[in-house]
Amino acid sequence: MSTELLSIKGVSKRFGGLRALDDVNLSVEKGSVHAIIGPNGAGKSTLLNCLVGRIIPDEGSVTFDGDSLLGHKPHQINQAGIARVFQTPEVFGDLSVFENVMIPACAKRDGAFRINAWGRARERRVVREEAEHILDDLNLWQQRDQIVNSMSRGDKRRLELAMCLVQHPKLLLLDEPTAGMSRADTNNTVDLLKKIAERGVTKVIIEHDMHVVFSLADKVSVMAQGTVIAEGTPEEIKASERVQEAYLGGAHL
Ligand SMILES: Nc1ncnc2c1ncn2[C@@H]1O[C@H](COP(=O)(O)OP(=O)(O)OP(=O)(O)O)[C@@H](O)[C@H]1O
Numbered sequence: 001m002s003t004e005l006l007s008i009k010g011v012s013k014r015f016g017g018l019r020a021l022d023d024v025n026l027s028v029e030k031g032s033v034h035a036i037i038g039p040n041g042a043g044k045s046t047l048l049n050c051l052v053g054r055i056i057p058d059e060g061s062v063t064f065d066g067d068s069l070l071g072h073k074p075h076q077i078n079q080a081g082i083a084r085v086f087q088t089p090e091v092f093g094d095l096s097v098f099e100n101v102m103i104p105a106c107a108k109r110d111g112a113f114r115i116n117a118w119g120r121a122r123e124r125r126v127v128r129e130e131a132e133h134i135l136d137d138l139n140l141w142q143q144r145d146q147i148v149n150s151m152s153r154g155d156k157r158r159l160e161l162a163m164c165l166v167q168h169p170k171l172l173l174l175d176e177p178t179a180g181m182s183r184a185d186t187n188n189t190v191d192l193l194k195k196i197a198e199r200g201v202t203k204v205i206i207e208h209d210m211h212v213v214f215s216l217a218d219k220v221s222v223m224a225q226g227t228v229i230a231e232g233t234p235e236e237i238k239a240s241e242r243v244q245e246a247y248l249g250g251a252h253l
Contacts, residue, residue, distance in 0.1 A: 005030045005171060005202050006051070011060030012226075013046055020046045021057065022226040028171070033193075033203045035213045037237075038223035039246070044206045047223070048173055051204075052084050053077045065170060081170035085177055089156040093149035097140055097159055100148055101131040105166040131166055138162045138192065154185040158192070165196065172196070174205040178212050190215050214238070222246065 006028035013021040021043045028034045036044050049055040051062060053074040062069045069077055092100050105127045135141045138158050148156060157177065164172055177193070178186040186209065193216055197203070207213050213220060213234065220237040222230040224246040230237060237243055 003030045004028070005065060006204070007061070007063040008047070008051075009061045009063075011047070011050060011057045011062065013043075013050065013055060013057050019226050021050070024060070024223075024226070024228055026221055026228060026231075028202060028204055029219070030202055031200050032218040033197055033205065033216050035205045035207060035217035035220045036223060037207065037210075037213055037220060042223040043226040044223055045175065046226075048084070048175055048204075048206060051077075051173060052082060078167070082173065083164035083167050083169035083171070084173040084175065085157070085160050085164055086175055089153070089160040091148050091156050091159055091163070094147065096145050096147055097135065097151075098131065098144040100159055101134060101162050101166050102127065104163045105131050107167075134162045134166045137195070138165070154181055154189075157181075157189070161192070161196075165201070170202060172201050172203045174203060174207075176206055176208060178207065178209050186212060 004027050006026075008024055008026040011021055011024040012019065024043070024047060026034075026036075026047075036047065038044055046055060050057050051064075051069065053069065053072050053076070056070065064077075064080060064082065067080070069080070069082075072080070092103070095103075132141070135144055138161060140155070140158060140162060143151065143155065148159065151159070161177075174193075178189050181189065190212055193203070193205075197216070203216075205213070205216065217234055220232060220234055221228050222237060222240075222243050229246055230240050230243050232240070
């Protein structure tokens with residue numbers, strides 16, 4: 001029986017004369033942490049955008065849990081079980097931490113981005129308990145009443161992660177989750193992501209920080225110039241001369 005959760009086959013995308021993605025093939029196993037690395041402009045974000053319906057590929061197929069994702073709107077893809085943490089946290093700055101987590105919790109339960117569940121007492125209790133549990137898990141409970149605009153960037157990213165996890169996604173996409181963080185915040189985020197891995201959430205992570213990649217990933221795909229040039233375990237990728245050459249011009253990873 002296949003344990004494949006996400007299958008990308010022959011995906012290409014042009015922007016005018018530029019081939020941002022050129023026949024990309026990638027397979028993500030259920031329960032794994034799959035990192036995508038590569039130099040600036042390699043096509044990593046474009047690929048992620050194809051997975052969440054923000055960009056429609058010119059060619060190829062994207063299959064998630066047996067169903068094609070192509071042609072579906074971002075919110076439909078989210079409802080199908082894919083959640084994404086952005087490079088710049090997408091949170092509601094004027095609301096409290098708790099309110100931010102309640103919104104996706106209610107939306108997911110209701111099956112659409114409406115918050116009808118607010119009106120139903122029993123549902124509301126279950127949703128509240130879930131939100132409280134996630135905040136506790138992500139060390140945000142103390143800040144539950146804080147207005148989000150007053151939080152640090154690192155805390156906002158943690159909140160965005162909580163907003164994703166409360167939806168119980170099958171697949172979590174993380175776009176440079178430690179970008180702009182101090183080493184201490186980066187290490188905390190790695191610990192947090194390891195903790196989430198224990199819940200069995202499948203993750204695709206785009207990351208420039210090799211310490212983060214090699215601490216978390218089960219498998220690494222290396223992109224350059226719109227295509228996957230190498231794939232393997234962190235150890236295989238570290239040892240690959242082709243990767244050293246393409247990624248860092250021969251410097252060691
Ligand atoms: N909407 C767009 N219109 C035109 N060109 C684009 C668009 N989006 C991306 N590109 C180009 O496609 C190529 C791939 O970009 P992409 O952002 O996917 O790379 P990346 O690997 O994510 O880079 P980085 O690590 O810097 O985020 C780049 O040359 C970029 O300039």
